[in-house]
Amino acid sequence: MRDERPLVEALITAFLAFEGAGDDEIDPRIAVRTMENMSADLLNLDMADQVHIRAVMTAISVEAEDGSYSRFVQELPDMIGLAQ
Numbered sequence: 001m002r003d004e005r006p007l008v009e010a011l012i013t014a015f016l017a018f019e020g021a022g023d024d025e026i027d028p029r030i031a032v033r034t035m036e037n038m039s040a041d042l043l044n045l046d047m048a049d050q051v052h053i054r055a056v057m058t059a060i061s062v063e064a065e066d067g068s069y070s071r072f073v074q075e076l077p078d079m080i081g082l083a084q
Contacts, residue, residue: 050083
């Protein structure tokens, strides 16, 4: 894949949607289970790919103009458990 940034941005958007959804929008149990499943899928990547995704997320967080979005993206790799 030449430019994985759009894919990583889509992952961030999904995690953000599940993390920020209210109880009246998405059942919290489903949101947590979905984020856990997404994380597990990402942890099936080899270490080099996990490190690369972490680097892409770091770049996205540094370039973000919205502070709360930047913090979320900065914390996401650790939340997922991606290799460093």
